[in-house]
Amino acid sequence: MLKTFKKLFFDPQIQRKRQFLKSLALFRDLSDRDLGLLSQALHSRVYHSGEALFQEGDIGRALFILESGKVDLLKGDARIFQVKPGDFFGEMALLEQLPRTASAVAAERSQLFLLYRSKLDSLLHYHPRIGVVIMSHLAQLLSARLRRVSAAGVSEHAAARDA
Amino acid sequence: MPERKRIPLVWGLAALAAAALAFYHLYHVLIPFLLSFALAYVLSPVIGLFEARGLRRQVVVVALYLGAAAAAGLLANTAANLALGQLQEFKSQGPRYEAKTEAFVESLRVGLNARLPFGLRLRRPAVEDVQSSLMSQAQNLPGLVLGVFPVLSLLFLVPFITFFLLADGQASIDALIQRCPSRYVEQALHLVSEIDASLGNYVRGLVFVAAAIFLASFVGLVILGVDQALGIAAVAGISSFIPYAGAVLGAVVGGLAAGFQFGTLAAGLKVVALFVLIRIGDEILLQPFVARHSVKLHPLLFLLALMVGGDLFGFVGLLFAIPVLCILKALTRVLLAWYASEAAGPAAPEIADAAAVPFV
Numbered sequence: 001m002l003k004t005f006k007k008l009f010f011d012p013q014i015q016r017k018r019q020f021l022k023s024l025a026l027f028r029d030l031s032d033r034d035l036g037l038l039s040q041a042l043h044s045r046v047y048h049s050g051e052a053l054f055q056e057g058d059i060g061r062a063l064f065i066l067e068s069g070k071v072d073l074l075k076g077d078a079r080i081f082q083v084k085p086g087d088f089f090g091e092m093a094l095l096e097q098l099p100r101t102a103s104a105v106a107a108e109r110s111q112l113f114l115l116y117r118s119k120l121d122s123l124l125h126y127h128p129r130i131g132v133v134i135m136s137h138l139a140q141l142l143s144a145r146l147r148r149v150s151a152a153g154v155s156e157h158a159a160a161r162d163a
Numbered sequence: 164m165p166e167r168k169r170i171p172l173v174w175g176l177a178a179l180a181a182a183a184l185a186f187y188h189l190y191h192v193l194i195p196f197l198l199s200f201a202l203a204y205v206l207s208p209v210i211g212l213f214e215a216r217g218l219r220r221q222v223v224v225v226a227l228y229l230g231a232a233a234a235a236g237l238l239a240n241t242a243a244n245l246a247l248g249q250l251q252e253f254k255s256q257g258p259r260y261e262a263k264t265e266a267f268v269e270s271l272r273v274g275l276n277a278r279l280p281f282g283l284r285l286r287r288p289a290v291e292d293v294q295s296s297l298m299s300q301a302q303n304l305p306g307l308v309l310g311v312f313p314v315l316s317l318l319f320l321v322p323f324i325t326f327f328l329l330a331d332g333q334a335s336i337d338a339l340i341q342r343c344p345s346r347y348v349e350q351a352l353h354l355v356s357e358i359d360a361s362l363g364n365y366v367r368g369l370v371f372v373a374a375a376i377f378l379a380s381f382v383g384l385v386i387l388g389v390d391q392a393l394g395i396a397a398v399a400g401i402s403s404f405i406p407y408a409g410a411v412l413g414a415v416v417g418g419l420a421a422g423f424q425f426g427t428l429a430a431g432l433k434v435v436a437l438f439v440l441i442r443i444g445d446e447i448l449l450q451p452f453v454a455r456h457s458v459k460l461h462p463l464l465f466l467l468a469l470m471v472g473g474d475l476f477g478f479v480g481l482l483f484a485i486p487v488l489c490i491l492k493a494l495t496r497v498l499l500a501w502y503a504s505e506a507a508g509p510a511a512p513e514i515a516d517a518a519a520v521p522f523v
Contacts, residue, residue, distance in 0.1 A: 011219040018217070036215030043352060044337050051345050061349040114340075114348070118356040 014039065020067060023086060026137045034130045041119040047071075047106035056103045060093030062114045069110025074103045082107065091138060094120055187475070194479055195317055199324035201486070204366045210329055224329045228322070245393075263426040271428070350501060357493035365489050369404055372449050376403045376441060380413055383437040387430075389421050399438070405481045406465060410445070414438035460488060 018035040021027045027038060042065070047053060053064060053071065064071075071083040080102060083089055089104065094117055124131030186193065206227070213223040328335075336355060343351045377400025384392035395417045403409025414435045422431030465485065472484025 009219060009222050010217045011214075014214065014217050032217070033215055036217060037211075040211050040215060040333065043333070043340050045340050045348065047345060053345060054349065055346075058346075058349075061353055114352060116349075116352040116356050118353070118360060122356075122360065 020086075021065075024065065024088060025141070026088060026091075026134060028137065029133050030130060034127065034133075037127055038123065038130055041123055042113040042115055044111065044113055047110050047112060049106055049108045051106045053104035053106065053112070054090070054100050056101065057099045059097050060090055060100045061097060062090060062116045063088060063094050063120075064090045064104070065113040065115070067111040067113060069112075070107040071110055071112075072105050072107045074105060075101075091141065093117060094134075094138065190476055190479065195320040195324055197479070197483055198317065198321045199328055201366055201483075202321060202325045203328035204363055205370050206325070206329060207332070208363075208367070210332070214332070220332050221330050224326060227329075228326065231322075263423065267422060267426045270426075274428075350497070353500070354494065354497045357497050358490055361489045361493050362486055365486065372445060373400045373403045373409070375449055376400050376409050376413075376445065379441050379444065380417070380438070383441065384417060384434070387421065387433055387437065389417060389434060390424055391420050395420060399441075406469060406485060408481075410438045410442035413441070460485075460492070464488065 014036060017039045018032055021035050021038060022030070027035065030038065044067075047069075054060070056075065065088040066083050066085050068085050071089070072079050073081040073083060073089065083104075090100070092098070093100075094115070097117070120131065120134065124135070210220060210223050210227065214220050340348060340351055340355075377396050380399040381392055381396035384395055389395065395413060398416050399409045399413030402412040414437075417434040417438065418431040421434040422428060424430065465488075468484040468488040469481060472480030472482075472487070474480070476483075
């Protein structure tokens with residue numbers, strides 16, 4: 001009885017989307033309701049194999065979240081990373097509108113969610129809790145990247161000195 | 164990696180011009196769709212609140228429609244009873260109202276005659292004149308009744324179209340994004356977000372202002388003892404969807420009603436003063452709140468848009484002049500931002516200077 005009621009009134013697609021978003025580090029601490037509101041701010045698009053999401057030098061305006069498929073990040077013609085389902089990229093566009101530092105091309109048919117910057121601004125304005133959680137995770141991610149780059153720089157410097 | 168071609172700007176502008184021309188010729192057909200879009204814009208955040216809790220969008224929309232139907236039925240029943248009561252009252256008080264109206268018109272005539280220069284005098288209207296005027300108006304009655312049909316068809320069409328727009332939700336925008344060439348997806352999202360931000364907030368602000376004007380007018384008219392307070396307040400509230408029209412129509416209709424009811428000019432002027440106060444209150448208290456959440460437009464641009472809209476499309480033009488202005492402003496902003504970033508190159512954020520300090 002309860003199962004039929006739930007099936008009739010609750011949308012399994014929304015539930016699936018919420019579960020997927022909850023699995024991402026960026027949206028980890030959000031409640032189910034917050035994730036529901038966040039999912040309304042996301043746009044969904046399918047990219048076919050070989051279709052370019054953006055090119056190096058394009059002005060970044062959105063964060064991309066890969067739900068299914070594979071996306072190659074390219075520097076020139078060389079692949080620098082392959083994005084797998086559950087990964088997100090292009091998050092710098094949420095902070096500043098600067099040229100993309102790499103190109104992104106769908107390696108196979110891929111389903112992506114796009115979070116546009118002004119949608120995040122709107123979340124920050126109307127649902128500050130959601131915006132603050134996302135921004136806090138973004139700051140942690142950037143800090144971790146900075147430390148990784150710094151550590152790599154120190155070890156490169158040490159290797160050069162030893163040589 | 165495949166090289167992507169840019170669509171020349173001239174094609175975009177040509178498409179825009181063709182769309183504007185088509186709209187100019189077909190706008191009569193598009194009226195129900197425009198009204199439905201506006202209604203869907205107002206209602207979609209309410210649907211979104213329930214959808215965020217995991218409920219099916221279609222279920223929420225159906226529940227909303229059932230609730231609205233029940234409320235409309237209740238309202239229609241109350242309004243019918245009220246109208247019937249007022250008709251009966253008018254029937255019994257008819258001769259008294261007639262005498263009062265005659266006295267009111269006569270006092271106006273005498274007052275004006277005393278002030279008119281160069282020996283000009285207003286003639287007392289003969290009963291026969293009024294009767295012949297009424298008879299000539301009665302001949303237009305069938306045309307007036309037929310004129311109501313398009314309005315009635317809107318009453319059915321608008322909720323019907325709105326239902327589908329609400330049930331579809333973001334799916335239609337996602338379908339548009341899906342068909343957009345991948346290179347322009349981010350720009351398309353930029354445009355959609357800008358239009359949504361300015362237009363959505365403007366429309367919601369407008370509903371808020373209309374409700375506030377309705378409430379303030381109703382309370383004020385009840386305090387002044389005007390009989391048709393509810394009807395006049397409804398006229399003022401609904402007409403406030405056209406900027407500046409709410410208070411003006413409320414003052415005219417309310418002033419005339421009060422003048423006829425009390426048979427004095429002072430009563431009419433009191434109602435006019437009430438609507439002047441409401442207009443000032445709207446300007447001081449409500450507009451800053453609404454403007455803060457919507458597009459900021461110069462008052463002269465507002466007026467120009469209303470005049471152009473009214474001249475080109477009549478009443479519909481007046482209703483949609485400002486929303487169209489919002490869309491044009493969003494479009495201009497996006498194009499300028501696009502040009503600034505693509506042609507002039509991106510600007511480094513101000514905080515970049517702080518990056519010179521080593522992180523520890």
